[in-house]
Amino acid sequence: MVHMANQIALNFAAYPHEEAVANVTNHLKSFWERRMKQQLHEYVAKGGGGLHELVIEAEKRLK
Amino acid sequence: MALIHETDYGTPSRVAETLVTLEIDGKPVTVPAGTSVMRAAVVAGVQVPKLCATDSVEAFGSCRLCLVEIEGRRGTPASCTLPAEPGMKVRTSSSKLSKLRRGMMELYISDHPLDCLTCGANGNCELQDMAGVVGLREVRYGYDGANHFKENVKDNSNPYFSFEPAKCILCSRCVRACEEVQGTFALTIDGRGFASTVSAGGKPFLESECVSCGACVQACPTATLIEKSVLAKGQGEHTVITTCAYCGVGCSFKAEMQGSEVVRMVPHKDGKANHGHSCVKGRFSWGYATHKDRILKPMVRAKITDPWREVTWEEAINHTASEFKRIQAKYGRDSIGGITSSRCTNEETYVMQKLVRAAFGNNNTDTCARVCHSPTGYGLKTTFGTSAGTQDFDSVEHADVIMIIGANPTDAHPVFASQMKRRLREGARLIILDPRRIDLVKSPHVQAEYHLPLKPGTNVAMINALAHVIVTEGLLAEEYIHERCDLPAFELWRKFVAEERNSPEATEAFTGVPAADVRGAARLYATGGNGAIYYGLGVTEHSQGSTMVMGMANLAMATGNIGKVGVGVNPLRGQNNVQGSCDMGSFPHEYSGYRHVSDDSTRHLFESAWGVSLQSEPGLRINNMIDAAMEGTFKGLYIQGEDIAQSDPNTQHITAGLSAIECVVVQDLFLNETAMYAHVFFPGASFLEKDGTFTNAERRISRVRKAVAPMAGLGDWEVTQALSNAMGYPMHYNHPSEIMAEIARLTPTFSGVTYEKIDELGSIQWPCNEKAPEGTPVMHIGGFVRGKGKFIITEFVPTDERTTGRFPLILTTGRILTQYNVGAQTARTENNVWHPEDILEIHPLDAENRGINEGDLVSLTSRAGDTTLKARISERMQPGVVYTTFHHMFTGANVVTTEFADWATGCPEYKVTAVQVALAKKMSAWQEHYHETRRITTQIAK
Ligand code: SF4
Ligand code: SF4
Numbered sequence A: 001m002v003h004m005a006n007q008i009a010l011n012f013a014a015y016p017h018e019e020a021v022a023n024v025t026n027h028l029k030s031f032w033e034r035r036m037k038q039q040l041h042e043y044v045a046k047g048g049g050g051l052h053e054l055v056i057e058a059e060k061r062l063k
Numbered sequence B: 001m002a003l004i005h006e007t008d009y010g011t012p013s014r015v016a017e018t019l020v021t022l023e024i025d026g027k028p029v030t031v032p033a034g035t036s037v038m039r040a041a042v043v044a045g046v047q048v049p050k051l052c053a054t055d056s057v058e059a060f061g062s063c064r065l066c067l068v069e070i071e072g073r074r075g076t077p078a079s080c081t082l083p084a085e086p087g088m089k090v091r092t093s094s095s096k097l098s099k100l101r102r103g104m105m106e107l108y109i110s111d112h113p114l115d116c117l118t119c120g121a122n123g124n125c126e127l128q129d130m131a132g133v134v135g136l137r138e139v140r141y142g143y144d145g146a147n148h149f150k151e152n153v154k155d156n157s158n159p160y161f162s163f164e165p166a167k168c169i170l171c172s173r174c175v176r177a178c179e180e181v182q183g184t185f186a187l188t189i190d191g192r193g194f195a196s197t198v199s200a201g202g203k204p205f206l207e208s209e210c211v212s213c214g215a216c217v218q219a220c221p222t223a224t225l226i227e228k229s230v231l232a233k234g235q236g237e238h239t240v241i242t243t244c245a246y247c248g249v250g251c252s253f254k255a256e257m258q259g260s261e262v263v264r265m266v267p268h269k270d271g272k273a274n275h276g277h278s279c280v281k282g283r284f285s286w287g288y289a290t291h292k293d294r295i296l297k298p299m300v301r302a303k304i305t306d307p308w309r310e311v312t313w314e315e316a317i318n319h320t321a322s323e324f325k326r327i328q329a330k331y332g333r334d335s336i337g338g339i340t341s342s343r344c345t346n347e348e349t350y351v352m353q354k355l356v357r358a359a360f361g362n363n364n365t366d367t368c369a370r371v372c373h374s375p376t377g378y379g380l381k382t383t384f385g386t387s388a389g390t391q392d393f394d395s396v397e398h399a400d401v402i403m404i405i406g407a408n409p410t411d412a413h414p415v416f417a418s419q420m421k422r423r424l425r426e427g428a429r430l431i432i433l434d435p436r437r438i439d440l441v442k443s444p445h446v447q448a449e450y451h452l453p454l455k456p457g458t459n460v461a462m463i464n465a466l467a468h469v470i471v472t473e474g475l476l477a478e479e480y481i482h483e484r485c486d487l488p489a490f491e492l493w494r495k496f497v498a499e500e501r502n503s504p505e506a507t508e509a510f511t512g513v514p515a516a517d518v519r520g521a522a523r524l525y526a527t528g529g530n531g532a533i534y535y536g537l538g539v540t541e542h543s544q545g546s547t548m549v550m551g552m553a554n555l556a557m558a559t560g561n562i563g564k565v566g567v568g569v570n571p572l573r574g575q576n577n578v579q580g581s582c583d584m585g586s587f588p589h590e591y592s593g594y595r596h597v598s599d600d601s602t603r604h605l606f607e608s609a610w611g612v613s614l615q616s617e618p619g620l621r622i623n624n625m626i627d628a629a630m631e632g633t634f635k636g637l638y639i640q641g642e643d644i645a646q647s648d649p650n651t652q653h654i655t656a657g658l659s660a661i662e663c664v665v666v667q668d669l670f671l672n673e674t675a676m677y678a679h680v681f682f683p684g685a686s687f688l689e690k691d692g693t694f695t696n697a698e699r700r701i702s703r704v705r706k707a708v709a710p711m712a713g714l715g716d717w718e719v720t721q722a723l724s725n726a727m728g729y730p731m732h733y734n735h736p737s738e739i740m741a742e743i744a745r746l747t748p749t750f751s752g753v754t755y756e757k758i759d760e761l762g763s764i765q766w767p768c769n770e771k772a773p774e775g776t777p778v779m780h781i782g783g784f785v786r787g788k789g790k791f792i793i794t795e796f797v798p799t800d801e802r803t804t805g806r807f808p809l810i811l812t813t814g815r816i817l818t819q820y821n822v823g824a825q826t827a828r829t830e831n832n833v834w835h836p837e838d839i840l841e842i843h844p845l846d847a848e849n850r851g852i853n854e855g856d857l858v859s860l861t862s863r864a865g866d867t868t869l870k871a872r873i874s875e876r877m878q879p880g881v882v883y884t885t886f887h888h889m890f891t892g893a894n895v896v897t898t899e900f901a902d903w904a905t906g907c908p909e910y911k912v913t914a915v916q917v918a919l920a921k922k923m924s925a926w927q928e929h930y931h932e933t934r935r936i937t938t939q940i941a942k
């Protein structure tokens, strides 16, 4: 899950920061199933070690 | 329908702005300039006798049967080679002409065996017909011509057609068909005078360059080249027009039938995707449909180690419904789902996703397109606004520069490859981006100007380098971009690709391709006229598959190569209905016509049409279903026409996931690999047994027509419908046409599609609606579907699948001509004579380092697993890269592929796996275990 999320972040990382966060958020919203988003939230709640910063920001907006 | 005899116009059609009017036997007729007198005559309703001419190949003028007289001119010219001229007055019959023609026929017949009554072509022989037409009554030269010496020489080496030289009239139609239609140049006329003979390079057909496309067989006017099925069964008595169920070219075929038995499949001349051509698969490899391995009764079992128990349809369906209901009650609504296949029709796929959304009440629906072209959908939708290729196939006839990226059309899309090769022979220039030296790099009369043999996994670095050259050398189509594209996005992209790190010189370190070649190729694509990109799974099946699709779209927009004939970005789809299965809403996040499930207005449309409330969040993809199964939250799965245990990556992960599911339902023709893990088996129907539609790679919707009744009693959609009813959600379609009517009602791009219209037009390319009532061959003309074309930044993110000391080689996978996908169909035909097993191609240097010789058994190991197969030493690969196909289960090529996938769509990274290769003494543990598991899990109780 961490690998998958980070891959998404890396592919948007070249965009200006705000656009990159919006893109990652939108991607997770559009393509991730409820259980996967839940896993992400739980993982971040436990510290989110190893997650790309764009994912961490996007996760906040997903809530 | 009675047996269809298509009109043979004798010579190919011509396209010209100038028209020519002439008179044939007193009848005026108008044809495009350049048309032959013979063709003009047929248009006027007059058949001139002929033998060496047929409209699939250019005229040759050798048989002299088609002679005509022209008023005011001397002599009797051959009408097949004579161009029509304005005001010409042509006579096609006179006593002089009759005498000349009879004389020619006498010569032919004196040299021909006269076993007409027992000949396989009896009833369908042009020599016989012409003898009748010219009124041949005697043969003054006797019947012992020189040809008879060949009487006992027959070449039966090809499994599907035979060659009997004694019957050959040396018309050379076969030679020309092989050159002009197929582009293989396998045949010649060898020898002189009476000793001349057609030759496949002096070898039996099977050992020659012949690819068994059947074009020569179709062109042959006699029984010299003839289908073995016709020899065995005789001529058909009625025809059913249908669509090939193999690749995404979607060739139209005439199934010639005797009652409910297929005698032969002949490519249909009116087929707009194939124009009368075919490949070995569609033309000959249909025997699997009646193979003894077919399962014809529904079956159930409690545990996968139990033998299967044959039951009635009713019992199988009720059992499944009660299992799914039990599972949902225990584990929740989202604990079950369905997977459909690109091998199924649009109607079957639509009903399947409807079952999941409306009857299961969730969005856990996916399709095998997930593992091949999902990045195409994502990438082209993001940039252009539509999840589909931009052109029709015929557009290639107007391309000046063809760029093939990660595709191998001569093997995987053979009929389109023939069309492309024709254009290349006419002078279009060719650029190939592929790690492997595919056939098109150099084949008869075709040579790529640039072959960029990049390292697997560096596509995006390469496309950025090509874009860098275009941006920094001033080759942009500025005006086009300003008019049609989103400018802020373009400016961001321009700045990004112009960065020095994206230059060919900087990326050479990753791609391994000399910078000068990259610069040359970019200049050629940008300045060589109409530039057309064709791509395949070598683009999509990567961790950056979607990024690469967008990279190609950027390149096309940057050079103005979108929105007209001859250009475009064109996916070559693997299976016949990849496009259709995506269009039909089988992905978990979108309804038919690519509308997201979170879009309220679309969802309300479906809710009111279906009378249920629908989930607004995306469901699970195939790989997520397997992960959820491993985690214990996904417990029921209905799989239609798809074999995930063989075709999906990391086999052991998939089979572990399947084993954790309480009710796996498989609907297929055969007990496939996934069925080893199933609890219910629904016997499927082959394409010959169904009504429906397929949508090919050019968005062309064609009819599949039932030639025989479903062998198991029910069509696939009927089974899905019955399951839905048993689950408590009513469906009452009486025929697939009613399903299409619903699709059209609910999907704007399909709103004008009906079965009647498809019958009338032959096929329709979507969008087909009020704006385009007859469909849309080329998209984005005058502007992009999404409004402004959107450039996307395509940062190169190297895959995490890297070579290491333990796994120092890169494995990449592909397919070959005679086998198809997981081999369920083709491996049950005689195509196995060409490809009995999967082989590992390895470069001589890598082989030498490991002491490997041609034909040695070697082990192929990755961090996911290992298998063994035989080695072939080949310089097609670069050192460090090995290649294999995945057509045979026992090879288990996917035992070694890993779970890495495209970041955006989850499409597996089949094209890059770090591996080690070593000499092996015995089968891998997986292979040994496989045999035993297969034996136990496929037993049927007697
Ligand atoms: S079957 Fe096709 S490839 Fe083979 S000789 Fe005939 S035309 Fe050529
Ligand atoms: S094999 Fe058939 S097509 Fe070829 S030259 Fe002989 S008669 Fe003509």
Ligand code: SF4
Pocket (backbone or CB within 6 Å): B244, B245, B246, B247, B248, B249, B250, B251, B274, B278, B279, B280, B281, B282, B283, B413, B414, B415, B416
């Ligand atoms: S090219 Fe594809 S669609 Fe056409 S006959 Fe071959 S497999 Fe079938």
Ligand code: FES
Pocket (backbone or CB within 6 Å): B049, B050, B051, B052, B053, B060, B061, B062, B063, B064, B065, B066, B067, B078, B079, B080, B081
């Ligand atoms: S058909 Fe014209 S010369 Fe043979």
